[in-house]
Amino acid sequence: MLARAWGAVLNGVDAVPVRVEVDIGNGLPAFTVVGLPDSTIQEARDRVRGALTNSDESYPMTRITANLAPSDLRKQGAGLDLVLALGIVVSNEQAPQDGLDGRLFCGELGLAGDVRPVRGALQAAEAARAAGLKEIVCSPANAREAALAGLPVLAVSTLREALDVVRDRVRLEPITEDAEALLQTTVHNGPDLAQIRDQDHAKRAFEIAAAGGHNILLSGPPGSGKTLLARALPGILPSLTLSEALEVTRIHSAAGLLFPGESLIRTRPFRSPHHGVSAAGMVGGGSMFTRPGEVTIAHRGVLFMDEFPEFPRSVLESLRQPLEDGFVTVTRSRQTTTYPARFMLVAAMNPCPCGHAGTERPCKCPPRTYEIYRQRLSGPLLDRIDMHVPVGRVETKKLLGEDDATRSSAVRQRVESARAFGRSRHELLHVTCNAEIPLGKLITLCALDEATAPILTKAANKYDLSARTVHRVLRLARTIADLDEKEAIAKDHVLEALTYRVVHKGAEL
Ligand SMILES: Nc1ncnc2c1ncn2[C@@H]1O[C@H](COP(=O)(O)OP(=O)(O)OP(=O)(O)O)[C@@H](O)[C@H]1O
Ligand SMILES: [Mg+2]
Numbered sequence: 001m002l003a004r005a006w007g008a009v010l011n012g013v014d015a016v017p018v019r020v021e022v023d024i025g026n027g028l029p030a031f032t033v034v035g036l037p038d039s040t041i042q043e044a045r046d047r048v049r050g051a052l053t054n055s056d057e058s059y060p061m062t063r064i065t066a067n068l069a070p071s072d073l074r075k076q077g078a079g080l081d082l083v084l085a086l087g088i089v090v091s092n093e094q095a096p097q098d099g100l101d102g103r104l105f106c107g108e109l110g111l112a113g114d115v116r117p118v119r120g121a122l123q124a125a126e127a128a129r130a131a132g133l134k135e136i137v138c139s140p141a142n143a144r145e146a147a148l149a150g151l152p153v154l155a156v157s158t159l160r161e162a163l164d165v166v167r168d169r170v171r172l173e174p175i176t177e178d179a180e181a182l183l184q185t186t187v188h189n190g191p192d193l194a195q196i197r198d199q200d201h202a203k204r205a206f207e208i209a210a211a212g213g214h215n216i217l218l219s220g221p222p223g224s225g226k227t228l229l230a231r232a233l234p235g236i237l238p239s240l241t242l243s244e245a246l247e248v249t250r251i252h253s254a255a256g257l258l259f260p261g262e263s264l265i266r267t268r269p270f271r272s273p274h275h276g277v278s279a280a281g282m283v284g285g286g287s288m289f290t291r292p293g294e295v296t297i298a299h300r301g302v303l304f305m306d307e308f309p310e311f312p313r314s315v316l317e318s319l320r321q322p323l324e325d326g327f328v329t330v331t332r333s334r335q336t337t338t339y340p341a342r343f344m345l346v347a348a349m350n351p352c353p354c355g356h357a358g359t360e361r362p363c364k365c366p367p368r369t370y371e372i373y374r375q376r377l378s379g380p381l382l383d384r385i386d387m388h389v390p391v392g393r394v395e396t397k398k399l400l401g402e403d404d405a406t407r408s409s410a411v412r413q414r415v416e417s418a419r420a421f422g423r424s425r426h427e428l429l430h431v432t433c434n435a436e437i438p439l440g441k442l443i444t445l446c447a448l449d450e451a452t453a454p455i456l457t458k459a460a461n462k463y464d465l466s467a468r469t470v471h472r473v474l475r476l477a478r479t480i481a482d483l484d485e486k487e488a489i490a491k492d493h494v495l496e497a498l499t500y501r502v503v504h505k506g507a508e509l
Helices: 039-054 081-091 121-130 140-147 159-166 179-183 200-212 226-235 242-254 279-283 313-318 320-325 369-375 379-383 408-429 439-445 453-462 467-483 491-499
Strands: 002-011 014-025 030-034 063-069 103-105 135-138 153-155 216-219 302-305 327-332 335-340 344-349 387-390
Touching (some): 002 081, 002 121, 014 081, 039 081, 081 103, 081 159, 121 135, 121 140, 121 242, 135 140, 140 153, 179 242, 200 216, 200 344, 200 387, 200 408, 200 467, 216 226, 226 302, 226 344, 226 408, 313 320, 320 327, 320 379, 453 467, 453 491, 467 491
Parallel strands (some): 002 103, 030 063, 103 135, 135 153, 216 344, 216 387, 302 344
Antiparallel strands (some): 327 335
């Protein structure tokens, strides 16, 4: 008899529903899987046989054929184990086809018949809902995550339990999850800004960067608090919206970064890869199939690159596409995948190898070292960073005094207000912050009046600013105006935005 059931496989960070057909026919004992399965699915044959026999089910000693549709999509992962095993039992007429209908099954099987969690359970459940299915059956470790899609979830820990569901011998209590309510319990972590003394200029820059999602580069001598400042950033970032939280959860699930039993991710990702990371680790890759890289895992959050010039050139240059487009396309021999990658880049560096160039302490580097060190960062990469912020030495008097008055919670409130001020604009454009305002709408949304426009023109001519820099200054000025809750961008907003690119504080234009 022919059995039909639904499973799902991951394609990038999305799940594709897979129609699994199992047929038992005459012939020598064999189990063939067709429909472009990769080696993990080929290996499923042995896991399925082991799981069935260890669950006291009969394994048909004849010819079994499983077909996975759509047949032109290459399928990988062990998530089809459960549905293949159930398909064999139904095809062998040991369970009714009705028990498979209207349900999507996802789970890896152990040889003892235990159902294990898989990557991408949330998106599998979403795919099930889109396909009009009524329930999803998965391992308990995936249940809360899958329930975020809004479909009832039946959690089964063994193949036997799954078969009891299919045979309608038990009625499991469906697991549901209230994503909205979960989002209200967000915690903000990292050191509080109040622990960081002095550095008011850098703190103001971080407030603007957080409000608009702008990229920022900190440069200063050793021990001035650059790493400390960056680690305090999660505490002032605006809370995730529900759709952003679901996006982040999907990516973490696809990358296998969710803990068993974890559901919605409620805090913005903060990734700080070591400078030994490879280009594939940074943007995504793998030998034959692709996996999301750091830029994708940092989506809707922060990618912190400490000791920025120490990263290999290939890694730094690989950031150019995601920084510009908000996504990254990775090609491997068997797969081309586009991953989302909208993150805030926070980079920190010393001005030179000894760390003291441009400070009161004399620089001890040999001649030309400063230039060679700076040249590790290419012009196009620096051009994509909206804010270049010098961080000076902390005054000892301030270091030994009271905590700073500005607490992270107060700054976060201002950041949230600024985002709320720009929300109607963002919703219209389907973006989440000012850094994402598309070129087509930039001039209308960041319009400068007759008194303000000449300031930007003059600065652009004097400092030979690229078109990209001018546009990024406009977006930055828009954020500064939003923090002021002003619809019109004023002279002061543009001047402050320029201080983060070219003009030193107080310089005449
Ligand atoms: N502004 C500050 N307020 C309070 N403590 C500070 C400040 N700056 C530095 N410190 C102290 O110095 C330590 C080192 O700071 P941090 O790691 O942020 O320096 P850094 O600028 O990243 O240096 P490096 O260039 O060597 O990486 C902190 O753990 C903290 O003890
Ligand atoms: Mg540091």
